[in-house]
Amino acid sequence: MSTILVKTATVNYPVYVQPRLLETLASHLRQVVGEQRSIYVVTSPEIWSRWGHLFQGSFAARKVEIVPLFVPAGERFKQLKTVEHLAEKMVLAGAKRDALLIAFGGGVIGDMTGFLAAMYMRGIRYAQVPTTYLSQIDSSIGGKTGVNLRVGKNLVGSFHPPIAVFIDPVILTTLPPKELRSGAVESVKAAVLGDARFFAWLEQNMTSLLAGDQEDITRAIETSVRIKAEIVSADERESGERMLLNLGHTVGHAIEAATRYRTLLHGEAIAWGMIAALHLSVARSALSPAEAKRIEELTFRLGPFPRFRATAKVLLDRTAGDKKHLQTAQRFVLPVAIGKAVVVEDVTQQELLAAIHSMLRTMKERGV
Ligand SMILES: NC(=O)c1ccc[n+]([C@@H]2O[C@H](COP(=O)([O-])OP(=O)(O)OC[C@H]3O[C@@H](n4cnc5c(N)ncnc54)[C@H](O)[C@@H]3O)[C@@H](O)[C@H]2O)c1
């Protein structure tokens, strides 16, 4: 089993990656937190019906009460009201300050459970057992928790690191292929911004990874987690280096907002956002056209990505968010080589607009 340590200002926590880890979860958990009388598991009915028996089975020999707390699947339930309901259910079930929560689901459940743990009785412990590719390599690592407001995503939240993250790649066997491909965009992103060898490995192994090869998926997860863990360990609160993880996200988030989060999965929007970032970087001669081409080709192997309807002007306005009147130049993550990205502060509106136009042209050729 590989163990990756994430360091924060106050605590360090381990991320374990191993196929079939779910079957031995109870003993691994005990090593981290000791004996526990009750464990509250936030999950969805779908995930519990597919994987709950293995989850519960690992605790069968111990006197641990497993209390599932169900939330419906979907981003639209990632809201304060759901957290309030969960907290009330916990009170009624007798959960005290020493209670342990486990997030057993994708990023939506992970973010919500982390937030619930941060708030419940002013803060209790929680562990992550992520079940989507995206949550295994991205959202479960780094301690960011939160929920959406009607006026915007992830606007209420807190930093609350889990006590441990348990990743079982076998759980991904029931994940819809589109979710796997979309999540894998974040692996390509991680390789582009920080690991040229991983990038070359992905070029070699992407086909078998997407076909579900267990060994390759496990290796891709481990490496992606390691890249994110190193970055967030160096910069927990996103003051500098953590910004690099936003590669492709300036334009990607603009696309998600402009299409009201309905047309594309997160990774699909980020794929288009990365194309814009590549074009911008090549236009200022910060990245060679040959390397940009390799990144583009690897990214498109995760497609085809849906086309969307939005003008370049609308997307440009969305990239500035609510700060648009303040800015003529903005912060941007520039890929400068395969394996290296930098944060710059001087990207002009004209440059960004040109890059968005160029991305939209590519979409006409390569979107579905
Ligand atoms: N905290 C962070 O740092 C961070 C980083 C990135 C993204 N996020 C958040 O993560 C969320 C997206 O996470 P996601 O992509 O995991 O989406 P998700 O949690 O909505 O899961 C996607 C879908 O897959 C289903 N599913 C989950 N696991 C499954 C399995 N093993 N088999 C079959 N179906 C399964 C879910 O029910 C859901 O319908 C967003 O809310 C985003 O804001 C947070």
Ligand SMILES: [Zn+2]
């Ligand atoms: Zn992302």
